[in-house]
Amino acid sequence: MKISEVSKIYDIPVDTLRYYEKEGLIPTxxxxxxxxxxxxxxxxxxxxxxxxxxxxxxxxxxLAQYVKLFVQGDDTIxxxxxxxxxxxxxxxxxxxxxxxxxxxxxAKIENYESVVLDxxxxxx
Amino acid sequence: MKISEVSKIYDIPVDTLRYYEKEGLIPTxxxxxxxxxxxxxxxxxxxxxxxxxxxxxxxxxxLAQYVKLFVQGDDTIxxxxxxxxxxxxxxxxxxxxxxxxxxxxxAKIENYESVVLDxxxxxx
DNA sequence: GTAAAACTTAAAGCCGACTTCAAGTCAAGC
DNA sequence: GCTTGACTTGAAGTCGGCTTTAAGTTTTAC
Numbered sequence: 001m002k003i004s005e006v007s008k009i010y011d012i013p014v015d016t017l018r019y020y021e022k023e024g025l026i027p028t029x030x031x032x033x034x035x036x037x038x039x040x041x042x043x044x045x046x047x048x049x050x051x052x053x054x055x056x057x058x059x060x061x062x063l064a065q066y067v068k069l070f071v072q073g074d075d076t077i078x079x080x081x082x083x084x085x086x087x088x089x090x091x092x093x094x095x096x097x098x099x100x101x102x103x104x105x106x107a108k109i110e111n112y113e114s115v116v117l118d119x120x121x122x123x124x
Numbered sequence: 125m126k127i128s129e130v131s132k133i134y135d136i137p138v139d140t141l142r143y144y145e146k147e148g149l150i151p152t153x154x155x156x157x158x159x160x161x162x163x164x165x166x167x168x169x170x171x172x173x174x175x176x177x178x179x180x181x182x183x184x185x186x187l188a189q190y191v192k193l194f195v196q197g198d199d200t201i202x203x204x205x206x207x208x209x210x211x212x213x214x215x216x217x218x219x220x221x222x223x224x225x226x227x228x229x230x231a232k233i234e235n236y237e238s239v240v241l242d243x244x245x246x247x248x
Numbered sequence: 249g250t251a252a253a254a255c256t257t258a259a260a261g262c263c264g265a266c267t268t269c270a271a272g273t274c275a276a277g278c
Numbered sequence: 279g280c281t282t283g284a285c286t287t288g289a290a291g292t293c294g295g296c297t298t299t300a301a302g303t304t305t306t307a308c
Contacts, residue, residue: 002254002255003255004255014254014255015296015297015298016295016296018256018257019296022257034255034256034303034304034305035255035256035303035304036254036255036256037255052224052225053225054295055221055224056222056224056225056226057222058225059294059295060294060295060296061294077239077240077243078240084229084232084233084236088226088229088230088233091222091225091226091229095219095222095223095226097179098181098215098219098222099219100176101176101177101180101182101215102212102216102219105208105211105212106212109205109209109212112201112204112205112208113205115201116202116205119201126285127284127285128285137266137267138284138285139266139267139268140265140267143265143266143267146287155286158273158274158275158286159274159285159286159287160274160275160284160285161286178265184265184266185264
């Protein structure tokens with residue numbers, strides 16, 4: 001599969017796909033004789049995985065480290081798991097923080113709504 | 125209150141406090157005759173609010189816009205509310221996205237755990 | 249067969265959000 | 279009274295994560 005097709009399917013700019021590969025977020029993609037990328041299904045699975053992780057803010061470094069270990073083989077399974085566990089923890093904490101902010105936002109909005117209601121009362 | 129005290133209380137670097145003020149995330153803080161910042165309780169409330177919003181990734185622009193409207197007075201109540209509503213929506217979507225990623229992470233981790241278990245079985 | 253579109257790499261540029269630096273003024277403790 | 283540390287501003291630097299540019303090659307459509 002060509003890079004433009006992968007770009008379309010996963011809605012990721014071709015430049016970003018190349019950038020991800022350069023940074024090691026995806027194992028190296030095979031090239032045709034003329035040097036063009038030819039994505040396999042496995043490559044696509046990586047792209048999908050990385051897209052999901054990046055959408056939640058998982059850092060480039062952590063993902064590159066994970067892929068590096070993956071490429072090294074089965075001896076790195078424990079280390080890879082540890083990376084995922086760490087990211088899970090980070091993400092859980094982030095969500096917790098955001099729920100707090102969300103609660104504050106909701107309270108403020110309610111406050112604005114009651115202010116508006118009071119203003120309307122005074123008009124009557 | 126001096127900037128160093130505010131910095132300590134809210135655990136925000138003094139440089140960041142000055143930066144936030146410069147960018148309009150906090151209404152201008154009063155100065156002493158010698159030009160030094162003297163934070164009131166209200167200023168501190170702003171700092172706390174901004175800290176919470178920033179911790180959830182609410183953008184500088186949106187917060188600056190909110191403060192700008194606040195300073196303009198009561199005619200901007202509706203607009204201010206709209207900013208908060210928009211940010212609430214963004215945050216809800218972000219949390220939703222992250223929960224998806226969290227689910228994927230958890231599934232992967234479980235998978236690694238069963239791989240490790242299987243490996244142990246083979247050792248027996 | 250030729251022109252337009254898609255691909256390649258390496259390097260530079262950009263954006264948001266700080267962070268550090270330079271050069272100076274002021275305040276508090278001894 | 280003088281030194282040390284906290285403060286001031288404006289400008290430059292940094293960092294993560296892309297995005298754009300330049301300069302070239304290959305494929306595709308007509």
